[in-house]
Amino acid sequence: MNKDHILVVEDNETNRVYLNLLLEDEYRVSLAENGAQALHIAAAHPQPQLILLDIVMPGMDGYEVCRRLKENPDTQDILVIFFTSLLEKGGEYKGLSLGAIDYISKPVQPELLRIRIKQHLDLLHVREELRKALQKEHQANLAKSEFLANMSHEMRTPMHAILSYANFGLRRIDKVPRQKLSEYFQEIRDSGERLTLLLNDLLDLAKLESGNMSYAMEEHDLTSTIKEAVTEFNAAAEEKGIQLILKAPETPLIGKFDDTRIGQVVRNLLSNALKFTEAGKKITIEVAQDVLAPHGPNTKPALRFSIHDQGIGIPPTEVETIFDKFIQSSTTKSGAGGTGLGLAICSQIIQAHQGKIWAENNENDGATFFVLLPKRAAIETGK
Amino acid sequence: MEQKTKVLIVDDEQTNIKILLEILEFEDEYTTTSVTSGEECLAILPEFQPDVILLDIMMPGMDGYEVCRRIKNSPEYEATKIIMLSGRAMQNEIDNGFSAGADQYLSKPFGMDELLEALKSVQPCRQA
Numbered sequence: 001m002n003k004d005h006i007l008v009v010e011d012n013e014t015n016r017v018y019l020n021l022l023l024e025d026e027y028r029v030s031l032a033e034n035g036a037q038a039l040h041i042a043a044a045h046p047q048p049q050l051i052l053l054d055i056v057m058p059g060m061d062g063y064e065v066c067r068r069l070k071e072n073p074d075t076q077d078i079l080v081i082f083f084t085s086l087l088e089k090g091g092e093y094k095g096l097s098l099g100a101i102d103y104i105s106k107p108v109q110p111e112l113l114r115i116r117i118k119q120h121l122d123l124l125h126v127r128e129e130l131r132k133a134l135q136k137e138h139q140a141n142l143a144k145s146e147f148l149a150n151m152s153h154e155m156r157t158p159m160h161a162i163l164s165y166a167n168f169g170l171r172r173i174d175k176v177p178r179q180k181l182s183e184y185f186q187e188i189r190d191s192g193e194r195l196t197l198l199l200n201d202l203l204d205l206a207k208l209e210s211g212n213m214s215y216a217m218e219e220h221d222l223t224s225t226i227k228e229a230v231t232e233f234n235a236a237a238e239e240k241g242i243q244l245i246l247k248a249p250e251t252p253l254i255g256k257f258d259d260t261r262i263g264q265v266v267r268n269l270l271s272n273a274l275k276f277t278e279a280g281k282k283i284t285i286e287v288a289q290d291v292l293a294p295h296g297p298n299t300k301p302a303l304r305f306s307i308h309d310q311g312i313g314i315p316p317t318e319v320e321t322i323f324d325k326f327i328q329s330s331t332t333k334s335g336a337g338g339t340g341l342g343l344a345i346c347s348q349i350i351q352a353h354q355g356k357i358w359a360e361n362n363e364n365d366g367a368t369f370f371v372l373l374p375k376r377a378a379i380e381t382g383k
Numbered sequence: 384m385e386q387k388t389k390v391l392i393v394d395d396e397q398t399n400i401k402i403l404l405e406i407l408e409f410e411d412e413y414t415t416t417s418v419t420s421g422e423e424c425l426a427i428l429p430e431f432q433p434d435v436i437l438l439d440i441m442m443p444g445m446d447g448y449e450v451c452r453r454i455k456n457s458p459e460y461e462a463t464k465i466i467m468l469s470g471r472a473m474q475n476e477i478d479n480g481f482s483a484g485a486d487q488y489l490s491k492p493f494g495m496d497e498l499l500e501a502l503k504s505v506q507p508c509r510q511a
Contacts, residue, residue: 156470157398160492164402167495
């Protein structure tokens with residue numbers, strides 16, 4: 001942990017040396033002989049957290065230095081402690097009202113000085129933590145609001161479709177052929193399904209937030225779990241002119257995992273791959289044996305699957321943040337669906353399996369999502 | 384013989400396009416075509432020469448406001464009528480729509496009748 005930086009402003013050399021000796025073990029100390037030097041050092045980076053400020057000095061006195069420090073936005077947040085043998089009446093009030101936070105009388109009692117400094121710096125650190133926590137919460141709130149806005153936006157289209165087609169049917173029931181009416185119903189159903197997917201996402205989110213996802217860990221063949229998911233996407237891929245290639249070993253890859261949830265992860269990754277890839281390209285799904293933490297003491301046998309696409313890839317700054325809640329890739333087209341939750345849910349599921357999930361941009365084009373699952377996870381029940 | 388009104392639909396969501404087509408194709412008086420982005424909209428103008436544009440606002444790339452402004456600011460197409468369609472109906476967005484030059488503004492979900500009314504109201508010679 002970095003030492004805090006203290007600036008000592010004292011025109012008397014003996015005192016300066018003494019204070020330096022007193023403080024240099026615990027803190028980084030800078031020294032100034034006069035006001036002008038003090039102001040210069042205070043503004044230069046790395047800035048001091050705290051200034052011990054003598055009052056009686058040739059040239060600018062301590063009060064003037066303090067005034068100027070507080071007037072400058074670059075230095076106004078530095079803690080100022082006056083110390084002086086000057087016993088002028090009202091001096092203490094004057095110093096504190098100029099923005100100093102404490103007042104120590106000379107001759108300085110070393111232990112007293114040290115403890116006062118420590119207390120003030122501790123308080124400063126706590127304030128800094130608080131500020132960071134508030135900022136983090138603010139960001140989280142913004143992300144959540146944006147998520148809600150996205151959700152509503154996503155829901156509006158299928159709702160509009162359901163209402164529109166229902167109205168078409170009602171209005172035109174005697175005016176259009178049966179085939180047409182049947183189409184209307186299909187559209188209503190498709191939109192209903194789309195809404196259901198959204199609601200499922202919401203439900204998953206609620207479970208994620210409350211820590212209530214439960215997992216059924218049983219022995220399964222990972223290859224067949226993945227094959228099942230891939231098969232579901234064959235029609236959609238064909239429609240888009242994208243080739244799905246599955247590379248898996250002949251022998252089963254048995255592991256202990258939640259078949260449904262892992263299937264959900266695969267489907268989610270496939271859905272993304274399809275979304276971000278254009279016609280004529282390939283999506284390759286590979287399943288294989290592997291090892292978790294190969295270089296450490298906790299290495300264990302694992303199963304790996306990866307989904308490699310030739311799509312638009314992930315902006316390098318987003319490679320890690322895409323697994324955060326509510327974050328949608330900046331390259332997502334509006335209306336491409338998705339609520340920013342899919343990858344967060346995947347990440348949660350894989351973590352609960354004590355596995356790893358990550359993404360890498362490919363050398364040529366597109367990205368690959370990797371998942372490593374320990375063969376026998378000693379699962380923490382999602383509590 | 385009365386010419387059919389040419390309507391250009393601009394929306395990035397296929398679902399929305401299909402709904403609009405379903406409304407319009409039932410009425411005998413419209414010829415329709417659709418595109419899925421603002422850029423495509425501008426590109427198709429010389430070829431299709433629409434009388435009315437049904438313009439979605441929220442689109443990736445150029446948004447509806449921008450498309451509207453460009454069309455209304457161009458001498459060749461400034462007479463084209465523009466009906467803006469939006470998923471939201473907040474006042475400032477409506478105002479933005481009109482200040483971008485929109486002739487009408489509808490918020491989803493809108494009914495068939497609302498759309499047909501709006502179309503009639505922007506065509507000067509064909510008031511209902």
